[in-house]
Amino acid sequence: MSFWPAMARAFLWALLLSLGVLVIYPLLWMALNGFRSNSQIFDTPFGLPDSWALTHYAAAWEATRGFLAASLLVTLVSTVTTVAISAWTAYGLTRTPMPGQPLFVAFILGGMMLSPTVALVPLVRMLQGLGIYDTQGALILLYTAFRVPFTTFLIRAYMLDLPRDLDEAATMDGASPGTIFRRIILPLCSPILISCIVLHILFAWNEYLFAMIFTNSPGVQTLPVGLSSMLSKQGTNFATLFAAMTISALPIVILFFLTQRYFIRGLTEGIGK
Amino acid sequence: MTDIHQDPGAATRQEPGATSRRVIQEFWRLRWVAVAVALVGSFVYWPIIDNFRVSLTHQDIFTGETSPAGLENYLRLTEDPVIGLALWNNLAYAVISVLFQVFGAFLLAAIIEGLGSPRARAFWRAVYFIPSAISTTVTGLLFYFIYQPDMGLLDGILKGLGLGYWSRVWLGNPDTAIYAIIAMSQWQGFGYAALLFSVAIQKIPAELYDAARMDGAGALRQIWSITLPMTREMTGMMVIITVTGAFQVFNEVMVMTGGGPNNASQVLGTWLYEQGFNQNDMGYAAAIGSLIFAVTMACGLAQLWLNARRRVT
Numbered sequence: 277m278s279f280w281p282a283m284a285r286a287f288l289w290a291l292l293l294s295l296g297v298l299v300i301y302p303l304l305w306m307a308l309n310g311f312r313s314n315s316q317i318f319d320t321p322f323g324l325p326d327s328w329a330l331t332h333y334a335a336a337w338e339a340t341r342g343f344l345a346a347s348l349l350v351t352l353v354s355t356v357t358t359v360a361i362s363a364w365t366a367y368g369l370t371r372t373p374m375p376g377q378p379l380f381v382a383f384i385l386g387g388m389m390l391s392p393t394v395a396l397v398p399l400v401r402m403l404q405g406l407g408i409y410d411t412q413g414a415l416i417l418l419y420t421a422f423r424v425p426f427t428t429f430l431i432r433a434y435m436l437d438l439p440r441d442l443d444e445a446a447t448m449d450g451a452s453p454g455t456i457f458r459r460i461i462l463p464l465c466s467p468i469l470i471s472c473i474v475l476h477i478l479f480a481w482n483e484y485l486f487a488m489i490f491t492n493s494p495g496v497q498t499l500p501v502g503l504s505s506m507l508s509k510q511g512t513n514f515a516t517l518f519a520a521m522t523i524s525a526l527p528i529v530i531l532f533f534l535t536q537r538y539f540i541r542g543l544t545e546g547i548g549k
Numbered sequence: 550m551t552d553i554h555q556d557p558g559a560a561t562r563q564e565p566g567a568t569s570r571r572v573i574q575e576f577w578r579l580r581w582v583a584v585a586v587a588l589v590g591s592f593v594y595w596p597i598i599d600n601f602r603v604s605l606t607h608q609d610i611f612t613g614e615t616s617p618a619g620l621e622n623y624l625r626l627t628e629d630p631v632i633g634l635a636l637w638n639n640l641a642y643a644v645i646s647v648l649f650q651v652f653g654a655f656l657l658a659a660i661i662e663g664l665g666s667p668r669a670r671a672f673w674r675a676v677y678f679i680p681s682a683i684s685t686t687v688t689g690l691l692f693y694f695i696y697q698p699d700m701g702l703l704d705g706i707l708k709g710l711g712l713g714y715w716s717r718v719w720l721g722n723p724d725t726a727i728y729a730i731i732a733m734s735q736w737q738g739f740g741y742a743a744l745l746f747s748v749a750i751q752k753i754p755a756e757l758y759d760a761a762r763m764d765g766a767g768a769l770r771q772i773w774s775i776t777l778p779m780t781r782e783m784t785g786m787m788v789i790i791t792v793t794g795a796f797q798v799f800n801e802v803m804v805m806t807g808g809g810p811n812n813a814s815q816v817l818g819t820w821l822y823e824q825g826f827n828q829n830d831m832g833y834a835a836a837i838g839s840l841i842f843a844v845t846m847a848c849g850l851a852q853l854w855l856n857a858r859r860r861v862t
């Protein structure tokens with residue numbers, strides 16, 4: 277039985293449908309403009325492309341390949357470092373004896389409250405001092421540092437719910453904390469680890485603030501920065517820019533559909549706990 | 550595994566080297582948090598402290614000269630008309646986002662979760678979520694084009710509806726620029742918020758609705774008396790998260806207008822960037838950073854307070 281009375285249902289479906297069109301149509305327009313010629317784009321915002329040739333997509337691929345590679349590197353490496361460090365930290369915070377443990381919990385999770393914008397000015401000098409300004413290493417370092425609090429928070433919440441007897445039994449059998457972590461707890465945490473991996477990929481692939489300020493060279497810059505600089509570089513060659521935007525959005529949309537379940541769990545755990 | 554340090558008094562009673570060994574043992578236990586504390590401490594906490602130091606100086610990144618400024622940078626904050634404008638824009642961002650991404654999203658989630666078919670529910674949740682997965686650089690650029698006169702989708706639609714006289718340079722007009730950006734943000738963010746509300750609504754026991762239905766309560770009445778009060782915590786949380794986000798906004802504005810025209814769409818984040826990285830006035834930029842810190846900290850503390858209260862009740 278449906279919650280909604282029959283009359284209301286028709287109205288609500290119309291509402292949902294028009295909202296759906298409002299969401300999807302601009303994205304479709306973006307992808308389609310990657311096929312249309314420039315004159316067609318300037319002529320009218322509507323209508324299907326004259327041809328489905330992939331010329332603009334090929335040009336966009338050429339123009340964004342370097343940025344894509346940089347994004348891929350930064351995203352993959354920072355995902356591994358962030359999730360590994362967070363899992364290790366969450367294990368220590370939940371399942372090992374430690375002096376001043378509540379203090380460390382507060383310190384690490386408290387990092388979630390701090391805004392990256394406020395850190396910009398000091399970070400410039402810091403990164404220059406470390407000699408990693410304008411390198412992908414700087415982005416990996418910052419993405420890891422700024423996402424460890426949130427990722428640790430998610431994994432810690434999950435580990436707190438795992439039964440204690442497992443560790444105790446393993447300790448009886450002479451397993452060291454490191455072994456328990458690797459062999460028992462980590463495999464049990466795989467659902468939340470996947471959520472964390474997906475969420476971090478989403479963050480790192482889309483991050484703009486740090487990437488824009490701390491990198492300058494084309495070989496170093498990631499996709500979001502590359503795209504915004506393409507607007508000035510490509511001039512009025514809008515079709516290629518639309519194609520590049522589509523290329524940049526597509527991987528993450530596909531990832532979302534493939535991993536929806538984990539994605540949603542991670543998001544809701546993050547806010548609902 | 551037997552732990553020789555299980556008895557805390559044992560070390561002091563025995564040989565003298567044991568005390569230092571005990572200290573080492575205690576430190577060794579911190580190996581689990583050492584990396585995270587070092588990373589978060591040096592790249593998340595330390596910059597905030599350093600930011601306060603910088604805000605009390607005049608800096609020139611080219612000559613490298615630093616001179617003490619006292620509270621001059623903070624006084625400038627109060628005299629800078631763009632700060633007032635930026636605060637207003639951030640506030641507009643917050644109010645409109647709360648309207649759409651908290652209350653609008655709540656209603657949408659209530660509508661979706663009231664649908665009969667689970668597949669339809671999953672479908673709409675996923676469709677509305679898509680824009681949230683895409684980077685603000687892409688959505689910002691996309692709406693930059695949508696708002697363009699002539700070639701843009703918005704003017705095209707307005708003309709198609711016979712509303713051509715509404716058409717304007719949405720991002721180039723100081724009166725509309727920030728609202729055009731805010732509108733894009735709502736388009737991008739409402740599905741994410743609705744998804745979170747959906748999860749909160751799913752946790753409400755079905756018996757409550759059954760009982761209400763027995764009493765003859767209609768759908769709207771049920772939303773008002775059951776769904777709304779039962780998701781109150783989520784609503785409170787979402788208000789705080791949305792407001793915090795609104796005061797940290799940067800990408801959307803940077804990509805779509807860069808704060809223009811004539812600073813009309815500046816927000817605190819972009820003004821910090823402009824002052825620090827285009828005008829090279831790092832001291833003043835740091836003072837703007839302190840202002841952002843104060844606002845987001847207040848929001849963060851409100852969130853902690855809400856969490857603590859929830860744990861108790």
